[in-house]
Amino acid sequence: TVGMLLALVRKIPAAHESLKHLQWDRGIYGSELFRKTAGVLGLGKVGSRVAARLRAFDMEVLVYDPFIPESRARDLGVRLTDLQTVLSRADILTVHVPLSDDTENMIGARELATMKRGARIVNCARGGIVNEPALLAALESGQVSGAAVDVWSEEPPRSPVLEHLIQHPRVVVTPHLGANTQEAQVNVAVDVARQLVAFRDGELVEHAVNIPVGDRETMAEQRPYLHLAELLGRFCVQLEPENVERVEIEVAGHVARWDPALVGRAVLKGLLGRVTAQAVNLVNAHLIAEERGLSMEIRTDPESVSGYTNLITVTTQAGAGRKIIAGTVFDGVPRIVRLRDLHIEFIPEGHILVLAYEDRPGMVGRIGSILGRHNVNIASMHVGRRTRRGRAIVVLLLDDDVPGEVMDEVTKSVEADFARMIRL
Numbered sequence: 246t247v248g249m250l251l252a253l254v255r256k257i258p259a260a261h262e263s264l265k266h267l268q269w270d271r272g273i274y275g276s277e278l279f280r281k282t283a284g285v286l287g288l289g290k291v292g293s294r295v296a297a298r299l300r301a302f303d304m305e306v307l308v309y310d311p312f313i314p315e316s317r318a319r320d321l322g323v324r325l326t327d328l329q330t331v332l333s334r335a336d337i338l339t340v341h342v343p344l345s346d347d348t349e350n351m352i353g354a355r356e357l358a359t360m361k362r363g364a365r366i367v368n369c370a371r372g373g374i375v376n377e378p379a380l381l382a383a384l385e386s387g388q389v390s391g392a393a394v395d396v397w398s399e400e401p402p403r404s405p406v407l408e409h410l411i412q413h414p415r416v417v418v419t420p421h422l423g424a425n426t427q428e429a430q431v432n433v434a435v436d437v438a439r440q441l442v443a444f445r446d447g448e449l450v451e452h453a454v455n456i457p458v459g460d461r462e463t464m465a466e467q468r469p470y471l472h473l474a475e476l477l478g479r480f481c482v483q484l485e486p487e488n489v490e491r492v493e494i495e496v497a498g499h500v501a502r503w504d505p506a507l508v509g510r511a512v513l514k515g516l517l518g519r520v521t522a523q524a525v526n527l528v529n530a531h532l533i534a535e536e537r538g539l540s541m542e543i544r545t546d547p548e549s550v551s552g553y554t555n556l557i558t559v560t561t562q563a564g565a566g567r568k569i570i571a572g573t574v575f576d577g578v579p580r581i582v583r584l585r586d587l588h589i590e591f592i593p594e595g596h597i598l599v600l601a602y603e604d605r606p607g608m609v610g611r612i613g614s615i616l617g618r619h620n621v622n623i624a625s626m627h628v629g630r631r632t633r634r635g636r637a638i639v640v641l642l643l644d645d646d647v648p649g650e651v652m653d654e655v656t657k658s659v660e661a662d663f664a665r666m667i668r669l
Contacts (some may be wrong), residue, residue: 246291246295246339246341246369247295247298247299249367249369249393249417250278250339250365250367250393251278252393252417253391253392253393253417254275254276254277254365255275256273256275258417259273278299278302278337279302279304280305281302281304281305281336282304282305282306282334282335283304283306283335283336283337284307284308284309284331284332285306285323285331285339285341286309286331286338286341286342287309287340287341287342287370287522288308288321288323288341288537289310289341289342289520289521289523289537290533291341291370291522292308292310293317293321295339299337300321300322300323304337305324306322306323306324307324307326307330307334307335308324308326309325309326309327309328309331310325310342310520311487312482312486312488312517312537314488314489314537314538314539315488315490315564317537317538320538325488328356329359332359333360334361335360335364336365337364337365338360338366339366339369340352340366340367340370340374340375341370342520342522343519343521343522344370344371344372344373344374345519346668348374349373349374350374350376351375352366352374352380353376353379354382354383357383357388357389358388362387362388363387363388363389363390364388364389364390365390365391365392365393366389366391366392366393367392367393367394368392368394368395368396369393369394369395370396371396371522372396372397372398372399372400372421373398377397377407377410378406380392381406381409381410381413384410384413390415391415392410392413392417393416393417393418394410394416394418395418395421395422396421396423397421400420401420463503469574469577469578470500470508470555471507471508471511471527472511473557473573473579474512475511475512475515475518476515476572476579476581476593477515477557477570477571477572477581477593478511478512478516478517478518479515479516479519480570480593480597480667481515481559481561481568481570482516482517482519482520483519483665484584484599484665484667485563487561487563487566488563488564489539489561489562489563490562490563490564491539491540491541491542491562492509492512492513492516492534492540492541492542492560492561492562493541493542493543493560493561494508494509494512494544494560495545495550495556495557495558495560496508496545496556496557497546497547497548497549497553497555497557498548498549498550498553498555500557501545502547505543506531506543508543508557509541509543510531511530512559513525513533513534513539513541514527516539516561517530517534517539521533521537551583553573553582554573555573555574556571556573557572557573558570558571558583568585569583570583570584572593578592579593580592580593581593584599584629584638585601585638587630587631588629589627589638589640590627591627591640591642593667593669594642594669595624595642595643595644595668595669596642596643596644596645596647596666596667596668597642597643597666597667597668598640598641598647598652598664598665598666598667599663599665599666599667600612600638600639600656600659600661600663601636601638601662601663601664602637602659602661602662602663603634603636603660604630604633604635604636609626609639611655611659612639612655612658615651615654615655615658616641616643616655619647619648619651620645621651622643623641623643623644624642624643624644626639626640626641626642627639627640627641646666646668652666
């Protein structure tokens with residue numbers, strides 16, 4: 246990433262090509278990074294290392310990552326802020342988020358228009374995060390002065406738009422080289438050989454694809470609760486997409502007799518799976534959490550809690566705010582039984598719309614009418630509240646996803662102060 250950035254700002258490919266044609270053109274000046282502002286989207290393993298290297302150029306580094314705690318940013322000497330601030334202030338924008346439904350076309354025409362005129366874009370993460378037609382248009386208009394791209398929405402690139410982008414004179418391109426170096430290939434081969442030798446000698450094998458959890462019968466018992474724990478993590482990170490600093494997990498009931506660390510790793514797998522480009526599993530989840538400055542505490546209670554034979558409760562903390570979600574397993578099927586401070590029961594699967602508002606007559610009808618008008622079918626509805634006509638949480642399990650504009654319409658219709666679309 247840093248190599249691509251340096252090639253872009255100093256116009257090294259153009260200078261190289263010029264001299265290859267025996268043209269002594271020292272007018273290809275380029276620009277410095279010194280005292281410029283870098284915007285980094287995503288502060289995971291790669292993003293944090295890029296940020297550290299950019300600081301070595303005396304750059305101000307602004308970071309957008311809603312899943313990183315403030316303490317992690319402070320440790321790296323960067324400033325954590327919102328996306329709009331990063332876009333409006335960055336001279337250089339570099340992308341380090343995974344490609345998902347949430348990040349596809351994350352940087353499009355609207356985002357590029359809010360940036361400084363003449364800003365530069367670097368994408369060595371995944372193709373499709375930066376909308377390529379929008380980037381080409383911004384280059385043509387001069388809104389973006391240059392781009393460095395290693396990854397493409399179509400590989401190898403064949404569409405006319407991608408061909409024009411590749412051939413653009415202010416774009417530095419490579420064919421998804423990523424971490425492909427001679428040393429990397431050798432290191433992978435050596436590492437595999439060492440792991441095989443360790444396995445032969447009965448030693449601990451790093452990066453195992455699974456974890457020993459007991460005999461077949463125990464594994465069969467654990468499986469639905471590990472699935473539940475992962476679902477709770479996936480639900481949490483979409484329900485409250487904040488800079489989570491700490492996760493507290495309580496395992497109560499019969500399931501508390503198992504190793505609780507496995508449940509904790511399953512929760513972390515769910516929490517981190519959507520926010521990092523790394524493949525997260527039960528083996529590495531706690532290591533990735535440590536890298537991202539996310540701490541975890543696990544408590545066990547062999548007694549039943551709140552009338553449930555088994556219960557897993559996850560509490561996330563971001564700043565002074567604490568959010569709680571709890572679940573159990575009935576007949577082998579995971580169920581959420583507590584959301585925030587209210588008791589509510591539903592099966593976490595598919596498309597889930599969560600709303601919070603003051604309950605009063607006609608609210609459910611309004612929601613159903615709007616969704617029906619947009620051909621979104623409601624599979625089931627679940628309500629949690631303390632008092633009649635008091636504050637309520639409504640959970641709708643839907644057959645279809647809900648577009649953003651429909652979400653806005655529903656939110657305004659019932660005057661909801663909280664609305665989230667959860668995808669499991």
